[in-house]
Amino acid sequence: MSKPFTPKVVTANALLEGDVIYLTKDDQWSRSLKDAEVIEDEAHGDLRVLFGQSQRNDVVGVYLIDVTVTENGPEPTHFREEFRTKGPSNYNHGKQAELA
Amino acid sequence: MYQYNSFDRDFLAERNAQFRAQVERRIDGSLTEDEFKPLRLMNGLYLQLHAYMLRVAIPYGTLNGEQMDTLAMIADKWDKGYGHFTTRQNIQYNWPELRDVPDMLDALGEVGMHAIQTSGNTIRNVTSDHFAGAAADEIEDPRPTAELLRQWSTDHPEFQFLPRKFKIAVTGSPNDRAVTKAHDIGLRMVRNDAGEPGYEVIVGGGLGRTPMIGKVLRDFLPKADLLPYAEAIVSVYNLLGRRDNKYKARIKITVHENGIDTIRDLVEQRFELLRPQFGGVDQEMLKNIEAQFTAPDFLTSSVAPFKDAYHHDPVFRSWVDTNIEKHRNDDYAIVSISIKKQGQTPGDATSEQMRVMAEIAREFAHNELRISHEQNVILPHVHKSHLPEIHARLKAVELATANIGLISDIIACPGMDYCALATARSIPVAQQIATRFDELKLEHDIGELKIKISGCINACGHHHVGHIGILGLDRAGVENYQITLGGDHTETAEVGQRAGPGFAYDEIVPAIERIIDTYLDLRTDADEPFITAYRRLGMAPFKAALYPEVKADAA
Numbered sequence: 136m137s138k139p140f141t142p143k144v145v146t147a148n149a150l151l152e153g154d155v156i157y158l159t160k161d162d163q164w165s166r167s168l169k170d171a172e173v174i175e176d177e178a179h180g181d182l183r184v185l186f187g188q189s190q191r192n193d194v195v196g197v198y199l200i201d202v203t204v205t206e207n208g209p210e211p212t213h214f215r216e217e218f219r220t221k222g223p224s225n226y227n228h229g230k231q232a233e234l235a
Numbered sequence: 236m237y238q239y240n241s242f243d244r245d246f247l248a249e250r251n252a253q254f255r256a257q258v259e260r261r262i263d264g265s266l267t268e269d270e271f272k273p274l275r276l277m278n279g280l281y282l283q284l285h286a287y288m289l290r291v292a293i294p295y296g297t298l299n300g301e302q303m304d305t306l307a308m309i310a311d312k313w314d315k316g317y318g319h320f321t322t323r324q325n326i327q328y329n330w331p332e333l334r335d336v337p338d339m340l341d342a343l344g345e346v347g348m349h350a351i352q353t354s355g356n357t358i359r360n361v362t363s364d365h366f367a368g369a370a371a372d373e374i375e376d377p378r379p380t381a382e383l384l385r386q387w388s389t390d391h392p393e394f395q396f397l398p399r400k401f402k403i404a405v406t407g408s409p410n411d412r413a414v415t416k417a418h419d420i421g422l423r424m425v426r427n428d429a430g431e432p433g434y435e436v437i438v439g440g441g442l443g444r445t446p447m448i449g450k451v452l453r454d455f456l457p458k459a460d461l462l463p464y465a466e467a468i469v470s471v472y473n474l475l476g477r478r479d480n481k482y483k484a485r486i487k488i489t490v491h492e493n494g495i496d497t498i499r500d501l502v503e504q505r506f507e508l509l510r511p512q513f514g515g516v517d518q519e520m521l522k523n524i525e526a527q528f529t530a531p532d533f534l535t536s537s538v539a540p541f542k543d544a545y546h547h548d549p550v551f552r553s554w555v556d557t558n559i560e561k562h563r564n565d566d567y568a569i570v571s572i573s574i575k576k577q578g579q580t581p582g583d584a585t586s587e588q589m590r591v592m593a594e595i596a597r598e599f600a601h602n603e604l605r606i607s608h609e610q611n612v613i614l615p616h617v618h619k620s621h622l623p624e625i626h627a628r629l630k631a632v633e634l635a636t637a638n639i640g641l642i643s644d645i646i647a648c649p650g651m652d653y654c655a656l657a658t659a660r661s662i663p664v665a666q667q668i669a670t671r672f673d674e675l676k677l678e679h680d681i682g683e684l685k686i687k688i689s690g691c692i693n694a695c696g697h698h699h700v701g702h703i704g705i706l707g708l709d710r711a712g713v714e715n716y717q718i719t720l721g722g723d724h725t726e727t728a729e730v731g732q733r734a735g736p737g738f739a740y741d742e743i744v745p746a747i748e749r750i751i752d753t754y755l756d757l758r759t760d761a762d763e764p765f766i767t768a769y770r771r772l773g774m775a776p777f778k779a780a781l782y783p784e785v786k787a788d789a790a
């Protein structure tokens with residue numbers, strides 16, 4: 136048996152601001168990971184990445200990240216992606232400031 | 236200092252207009268990201284973790300007050316009110332928006348600055364000794380050489396698509412403050428037996444994945460032969476350098492695989508062909524450039540106010556003892572302004588701090604500033620009588636930290652707080668080490684010590700050549716920090732030795748503390764610096780302190 140699929144979210148950076156964004160169920164891009172569509176199977180994940188990449192005038196660098204689903208919504212499993220949900224640790228800049 | 240001529244300015248204006256059109260075409264969808272990315276990189280624009288980043292070159296680290304003011308203005312108008320000075324003598328803006336970048340570049344162009352050749356497989360911003368033109372130990376000011384190389388390499392038709400990026404550093408002193416042995420080409424000014432100035436030419440140095448100390452290609456190259464010889468090196472590399480594997484593409488690997496003697500033969504052959512083609516044009520260029528790097532009109536007033544303040548004010552005295560370097564004129568001093576107050580981000584300056592430094596430079600320092608590869612700002616020419624006033628003004632904006640060369644004067648790359656390539660953070664590690672030793676009040680007792688931190692194997696933080704080097708890695712999804720000891724970035728350059736297994740994020744500061752405790756215990760006296768003690772003692776006692784459980788097992 137293949138190993139179980141880890142839930143995923145499609146992420147990218149916004150073309151104009153460079154800001155981290157996540158793909159939602161209704162084909163929008165959100166600044167907040169909470170709004171992201173959680174992808175539960177691989178084939179659907181591939182489709183969503185293709186959709187993301189087709190949005191080439193709005194977004195840059197589309198890829199999938201691993202998440203765990205918690206009561207607060209999806210949370211990244213890797214520290215790099217966790218930093219991307221917040222911003223840098225040396226200043227209160229980026230998402231931690233904007234979404235606060 | 237060097238003034239851009241109308242050719243340079245027209246060239247910049249044209250490049251900026253081109254890039255503005257490219258940005259518009261990207262935004263309206265006529266360019267894809269695949270098409271646009273190489274274009275933006277050529278103009279210094281990167282996409283990082285949280286935003287774009289604009290990297291601006293400060294050629295050989297030299298700038299004047301107006302340029303510094305412009306950097307401050309850009310930080311306020313299009314960024315978040317600060318900039319980050321890097322080990323490559325660049326400044327990076329971490330939060331620009333794509334639409335604003337052409338305006339930022341135009342503003343830079345107005346003061347003769349740009350972001351060209353800060354990326355791509357070209358000859359990058361030429362770096363140099365930050366004390367150039369001022370140091371007491373200098374043979375000649377290396378900046379005319381650096382400027383000549385800049386003019387020759389900028390948009391050089393043959394060298395826009397090298398196998399990999401190419402970095403050149405020049406130092407005008409036998410004491411190497413430009414880390415020349417860790418560059419693709421390093422030039423160290425020396426004299427031959429007849430007393431004429433020339434260069435020791437070093438090739439194939441570099442840090443990163445495969446750290447190597449450069450090898451001497453020529454003991455002595457007459458000054459007049461520089462450009463044909465440099466062109467010979469780069470064209471031999473252009474042909475021989477590997478393009479099949481990005482990790483084997485730098486000239487250090489070419490030298491390593493072919494052997495220094497083969498490279499030398501090829502370079503000399505090529506040089507013989509090229510030399511007649513230069514026909515003295517380069518020497519004309521150099522003469523014009525040199526004329527623009529004349530020394531300032533040094534003042535000849537009394538230094539009594541300095542002596543007085545030094546005698547009476549202990550805070551000022553400590554700052555002078557730590558941050559001032561000997562100038563070639565006895566009445567003058569070289570001031571290193573620390574932009575590394577303990578707990579702050581190494582290399583960051585706010586727009587207000589930039590403006591204060593610009594103002595000081597104009598009023599008291601012949602309008603000259605430098606950025607060092609150690610991520611500090613230098614006032615190269617200060618009459619000693621002005622030191623008390625300068626110190627007071629710096630203090631008012633938290634720029635008077637007396638820590639140059641000490642444990643909190645840490646080089647740290649942006650790491651995973653910004654950089655998309657990072658495998659771990661470096662900034663908070665630097666902040667915590669600096670804060671910790673400041674609390675312990677041990678900094679001055681420890682004395683000279685270079686800690687250098689990189690957030691990945693690319694080694695922008697020069698960790699290999701730190702007395703203590705720290706490399707942040709991703710080990711199975713957690714940050715892990717590897718320690719190297721005994722590195723040296725000077726003319727006696729050496730790559731540090733790995734101490735052993737890495738440390739978790741919350742273990743790295745205690746680990747550094749154990750190294751320092753061991754040094755303080757074992758040094759012969761307070762005059763034996765860390766690096767000397769390490770060379771005498773070797774790795775063993777430090778290893779034992781770092782990994783006590785291993786020692787216990789062996790016992």
Ligand code: SF4
Pocket residue numbers: 648649650651654655656657658689690691692693694695696
């Ligand atoms: S060393 Fe790595 S993490 Fe640090 S700035 Fe360079 S590429 Fe980024």
